[in-house]
Amino acid sequence: MELLEAIRSRRTTNGPFQPVPVKPEHQRLLIEAASRAPSHFNSQPWRFILIEDETIRRRIAEIGGQTMTQLMEEGKFFQRYRKYFRFNQAELEARRDGILIDQLPAPLRPFIRQVFSDKGLFLMNKLGVPRTLGEDNTKLVASSPLILAVLLTKDEYKPAELSGYYCLLSMGMAVENIWLTCGDLGMGIQFVSTPMEVPEAWDQIKSILHVPDDLELMALYRLGYLPENQKRPRIDWTSSQRKRMSQLVYRDVISPETRWPEDLTS
Ligand SMILES: Cc1cc2nc3c(=O)[nH]c(=O)nc-3n(C[C@H](O)[C@H](O)[C@H](O)COP(=O)(O)O)c2cc1C
Numbered sequence: 432m433e434l435l436e437a438i439r440s441r442r443t444t445n446g447p448f449q450p451v452p453v454k455p456e457h458q459r460l461l462i463e464a465a466s467r468a469p470s471h472f473n474s475q476p477w478r479f480i481l482i483e484d485e486t487i488r489r490r491i492a493e494i495g496g497q498t499m500t501q502l503m504e505e506g507k508f509f510q511r512y513r514k515y516f517r518f519n520q521a522e523l524e525a526r527r528d529g530i531l532i533d534q535l536p537a538p539l540r541p542f543i544r545q546v547f548s549d550k551g552l553f554l555m556n557k558l559g560v561p562r563t564l565g566e567d568n569t570k571l572v573a574s575s576p577l578i579l580a581v582l583l584t585k586d587e588y589k590p591a592e593l594s595g596y597y598c599l600l601s602m603g604m605a606v607e608n609i610w611l612t613c614g615d616l617g618m619g620i621q622f623v624s625t626p627m628e629v630p631e632a633w634d635q636i637k638s639i640l641h642v643p644d645d646l647e648l649m650a651l652y653r654l655g656y657l658p659e660n661q662k663r664p665r666i667d668w669t670s671s672q673r674k675r676m677s678q679l680v681y682r683d684v685i686s687p688e689t690r691w692p693e694d695l696t697s
Contacts, residue, residue: 528674581602584646586645
């Protein structure tokens, strides 16, 4: 795949993968691509766990689903992320960012806007929506043939210090390399982020994975080969919309006059 084509077609996969293991040579390529990323002083502070064991994947999947249910039931999910929800094309077009909520399971449609109020949340909980979505998520993660854990070495990752900041930049670049390589290999990848948002759940995952004290568990992803026919999932957390160049770029200094001209926008 051409590099630009790979960059342009990179997506988050939020549907199921083919129920087949990821070939060892592909696993190797993913990690090789990650390790080719730049890092401060070539420190390569990242470490990875490739998780194929069915019992471990299931335990992680259960924690993923439970934390999604918990965060939604408590309203934390909606409080934290309401600013990213776009409910129609016009809203999306105005900002060109966030997630377009344009297809929802029928029972959810009447309250998606009200979900941000106490009353809406009460109704959603009464209907068991967080539970259904959590269970969907558990199935999705458990049926993913590969889970990838990304870690940083604590001798480099010191959040209050410069090396901590550099580690985050380096890790982001390593993960992007993995993401782009997935595209080349006919694979998909998705963040599994809800366990990270519940500290006790994150501790459980660390203990399941035997993460030692000198490593910090940073992120989890599920991966696999893309099916031939990718149906859009019931709730699609992805959006291919991107900001206009004029919303992103200035020339030389920042001022309204130095914005990238609209007519050069592709
Ligand atoms: C730090 C970070 C956390 C994310 N968390 C999630 C997540 O929990 N679930 C998910 O499906 N996607 C997650 N994403 C993916 C974004 O939602 C996605 O990149 C964005 O909506 C654009 O869609 P695209 O990746 O298909 O271009 C995350 C991305 C980043 C960089």
